[in-house]
Amino acid sequence: KNEVEQSPQNLTAQEGEFITINCSYSVGISALHWLQQHPGGGIVSLFMLSSGKKKHGRLIATINIQEKHSSLHITASHPRDSAVYICAVVLGGATNKLIFGTGTLLAVQP
Amino acid sequence: NAGVTQTPKFQVLKTGQSMTLQCAQDMNHEYMSWYRQDPGMGLRLIHYSVGAGITDQGEVPNGYNVSRSTTEDFPLRLLSAAPSQTSVYFCASSIYVTGNTIYFGEGSWLTVV
Numbered sequence: 001k002n003e004v005e006q007s008p009q010n011l012t013a014q015e016g017e018f019i020t021i022n023c024s025y026s027v028g029i030s031a032l033h034w035l036q037q038h039p040g041g042g043i044v045s046l047f048m049l050s051s052g053k054k055k056h057g058r059l060i061a062t063i064n065i066q067e068k069h070s071s072l073h074i075t076a077s078h079p080r081d082s083a084v085y086i087c088a089v090v091l092g093g094a095t096n097k098l099i100f101g102t103g104t105l106l107a108v109q110p
Numbered sequence: 111n112a113g114v115t116q117t118p119k120f121q122v123l124k125t126g127q128s129m130t131l132q133c134a135q136d137m138n139h140e141y142m143s144w145y146r147q148d149p150g151m152g153l154r155l156i157h158y159s160v161g162a163g164i165t166d167q168g169e170v171p172n173g174y175n176v177s178r179s180t181t182e183d184f185p186l187r188l189l190s191a192a193p194s195q196t197s198v199y200f201c202a203s204s205i206y207v208t209g210n211t212i213y214f215g216e217g218s219w220l221t222v223v
Contacts, residue, residue, distance in 0.1 A: 004152065031208045041198060043214040050208070086152070088212075096141070096160055096207045097168060100152035 003027045006087050006101035013108050019074040021104045023087030026068065030093075034061050034072050035086040037103065043086070046072070077108045113137070116201045116215025123191040123222045131186040131218050133201030139213070141204045142184040146170065146197040147217075153200065159184055160207070191222045 004025045013019050023032070034046040047054050047061040049070065054061050058077075063070040074081055087101040117132045135142065143158035145168075155168030159178040173195060175187040184203075188195060201215040 002152075033212060035212070035214075041217040043200060043202075043217075045211045045213070048208070048210045048212075088153070090208050096158060096166070097155055098143070098207070098212075099169075100145075100154070102150065102152045 002102070004087060004089055004099050004101040006085075006104050008104060009102070010105045011107070013077050013106070015078060015108055015110050017077050017108075019077050019081075019106065019108075021072045021085050021087075021106070023070045023072070023101055024068060025070075025087075025089050025099075027089065027099070028092035029065075029068075029089040031090040032063055032070050033088040033090070033098070034070075035088060037084040037086060039083075046085075074106075079108045079110050082106055082108050114201055114203050114213045114215040116199075116218055118218060119216065120219045121221070123188070123220065125191060125193060125222060127191050129188050129191065131188075131199055131201070131220075133184045133186065133203075133215055134182050135184075135203040135213065136182065137203065137205075137213065138181060139203040139205055139209070140181070141207050141209065142178065143168070143202050144174070144176065144184070144186045145200045145202065146195075147200060148197050156186065156199075158207075188220075193222045196220060196222045 031050045049063040060073040084103040086103045144156040145153040157176040159165045199218045204212045
């Protein structure tokens with residue numbers, strides 16, 4: 001079983017829909033990152049969370065440390081949001097290591 | 111600010127050859143790391159560094175070597191390339207491992223034949 005699980009693996013939405021991508025982890029962490037990877041490979045950092053909720057534009061990320069779960073929400077989705085969204089956790093303690101989920105492939109159709 | 115510069119973007123190697131993937135950042139970040147990305151798998155940590163002169167192994171270090179002689183540079187060396195090392199490689203940096211933003215290089219597509 002992977003230490004970081006994302007769901008769904010693939011998601012197709014219509015433009016304007018509200019989208020939720022989930023990330024569950026089974027290890028102790030000190031922080032969690034959400035990343036976006038566009039076709040062609042470039043990876044962009046969206047959020048880093050250690051508690052609570054963060055919002056940037058149409059993107060909202062939440063984390064529940066007790067339940068070991070995080071969600072990424074996209075409001076009013078747009079075709080330009082089509083990408084792979086990746087959850088990565090920073091292992092707790094002094095390990096200095098990140099473990100990544102396998103990503104969620106999002107396609108937003110006009 | 112160039113961010114994280116990673117070279118080369120594409121490379122084809124023959125089995126047994128060695129090569130170095132270059133990674134440089136100009137943001138004075140302490141934490142730098144190398145990952146490989148394979149189909150159906152998440153990015154996996156190869157090696158990382160928390161500062162000049164300090165490196166450590168990640169999840170999949172075998173067949174790779176790193177050094178960190180300066181804060182700016184973190185090259186990844188393939189010692190004797192094998193077809194199993196065919197992958198996309200990403201270098202990343204951040205202020206600390208828990209830094210708010212991780213900056214990634216554009217990736218290096220490596221094929222070992």
